Amino acid sequence: MAHPLPSENTFDHVRALDGEHVGYIHMTDDGGFVPFDLLHRQRGEASELDEAEALLDELGLRLLAEDWWLDLDGERVKVLIREVRRATVSVSPALTGPIAKSIDLTKTIELPLPTDRLHQAG
Secondary structure, eight states: OOOOOOSSSEEEEEOTTTOOEEEEEEEOTTSOEEEEOTTSOBOSOSBOHHHHHHHHHHHTTGGGGSOEEEEETTEEEEEEEEEEOSSEEEEEEBOOSSSTTOBOTTOOEEEESSOSSEEEOO
8 A cells, every 4th residue: 555645636634623634635536535644655545535534534643643663774763753744754763761752852854755764663
């Protein structure tokens, strides 16, 4: 399912409940709707619009709180996502210690989207 986010016939999906931008929906030539998350990863096959919207609504912003691995200089480094913009994602190295989900705020790495250097942990 590693298809890039198409530039044409693709629109932002904003969750009706709270107005959060939670992904993108691409309308196919045959009238199907393909959901993509904020990292431009395809999250399902072409379906009806309400199904694609429901899938993105369920995923929400959860991916921002998850642990990630970044391929960096031949190693995999544990990172957390700091910010996602339309064309880029910013990550920072995760710190180990007594505070869960803490990051090194002095180090930020910005990656263009889509990227194959970022992998979900777990």
